Amino acid sequence: MTNLPSPSVDRPKVRLPVEFTYHVGYLPPRAQNQRRMPMQGSTVVEIDELDPATTEHVANVTSRRQFAYSSDRYVRARGAPPVRVLYADGSFWREDMPLDDLRRQLASGAIDRGYLAHLASRGTHSTEHGDVAGLSNEQRAAKVLAHVPHDRWQDDGGAATAEAFRKRAASMAVFDGAVFVRTPMPVIELSRYASRGLTIGSSRSYGPAEGRENEGDHRFDLDEAKQALAFQRSLSTEKEAADGTLEIELLKPGIWEAASHRDAVIDIAKHAFSKMMEKPDELPVEVLERAFDLRDALIECAGEITPMLLQVLEDLRAMPRPSDGQIAEWTLQAAQYGDNSWNKGRSAKLVEGAAAVVDEVVALAGRAMTRWEMRKPHASWEQHLTGPPVVWDEAGAIHQILTLSEARVLERMHGIDLSHEVRECLEGRARLHVAATGPYGVSLQSASPHALLVEDETGLRVLAAHPAIDAGAVSAVAERLTGRAFASAHAMAPGGGR
Secondary structure (H helix, E strand, C coil): CCCCCCCCCCCCEEEEEEEEEEEEEECCCCCCCCEEEEEEEEEEEEEEECCCCCCEEEEEEEECCCCCCCCCCCECCCCCCCEEEEEECCEEEEEEEEHHHHHHHHHHCCCCCCCCCCCCECCCEECCCEECCCCCHHHHHHHHHCCCCHHHECCCCCHHHHHHHHHHHCCEEEECCEEEEEECCEEEEEECCCCCCEEEEECCCCCCCEECCCCCEEEEEHHHHHHHHHHHHHHCHHHHHHHHHEEEEECCCHHHHHHHHHHHHHHHHHHHHHHHCCCHHHCCHHHHHHHHHHHHHHHHHCCCCCHHHHHHHHHHHCCCCCCHHHHHHHHHHHHCCCCCHHHHHHHHHHHHHHHHHHHHHHHHHHHHHHHHHCCCCCCECHHHCCCCCEEEECCEEEEEECEHHHHHHHHHHHCCCCHHHHHHHHCCCCEEEEEEECCCCCCCCCCCCCEEEEEECCEEEEEEECCCCCHHHHHHHHHHHHCCCECCCCCCCHHHCC
């Protein structure tokens, strides 16, 4: 994803001296393999102080468990206090460590934990000359590099490592005697794998239990902790032992709802921009101009939803699919690359690819606007329903559609109008499901083969289906996992229609 610049805010800063080790690589005369010499470096990092008047302490969260992987930034040992979560300047901040602990690490050069760990090299042993801890840089260079030609080694004085510290420090802040790190909105992550159970992660949530690309994982907002625990129990009794590992104390409940929708809209908008900029030289000028409009809106919004961003997304959503005449014009433009067969083949691919990019960007903009227009509680009808939204076994899976966002995705995917079914769901008289065969769940993002079903007082009915789906197998899966029979004999609609 393309990184967009964010505006800087002048704040008081804490200046911290840093001692670190970096390595100089060199090739001795007549040697073919590079050697390494540790050198001493130092710099000063500046960390912003958050303004107490505009900083809110919104939650305390932590995950206590034996199984941990490095991306989980909320794991703490038993007996350690929970991680504090702040909200300031439109961003969430998670606690990293006490400021005094960071000072001691930086001053000693032994930076072995926290957000600044692993930026510097470790050890004081030269490849060829052993421990050189007691020598100055000049003594190390005289001992090791004196007989190495200058073109076979280069010492930047630790500048690259110092720059890495400064870049990392730009995402840090000091508040109430502790160091905090800017982070996406913390969410509850639930894995289908029993050894992981419920954990705290740092990533946006698109709504209650909506699936990721990896269909085995689901995410909940922090204010949906009860739903997450209930969902966990509904999947497997093996995970019940993990319940006690999750600790959440919400101090500002309302903030999660607003942040969830804001982050979702901006994340989708950034994805649309990245999609248009993957091969900008292959896009028609009018599409490229809209990409630049979206770029400007994302820079201007500074992490918030602004009228400018919403207008650009609305314009993208309304962007018409290329007509036959427009594609013919693009083909003519692409043909100017040349007359040889390679260029003609490439021209055809350019035209086809540009049309596909337009389709995908229109769909992404539609998802973003739908999410913003249909914010909770209006965005979902889960409060009317009971039972787990996703159920699976070895034979197949069924996913209950809980949000208007997902319903709109299905409308676009199958080319149908679900207005009636959505009204029925909102009034608690029906449910929408997608069902699939096999043990891997359903992914609306990857358009995996599935059948779209509606469940009402009469039973189950098929609304649409992927052409490759096995009608008998998916019917058996849906009946078994929902406990409901089909209302009448049904035929799978070819091509995804009703």
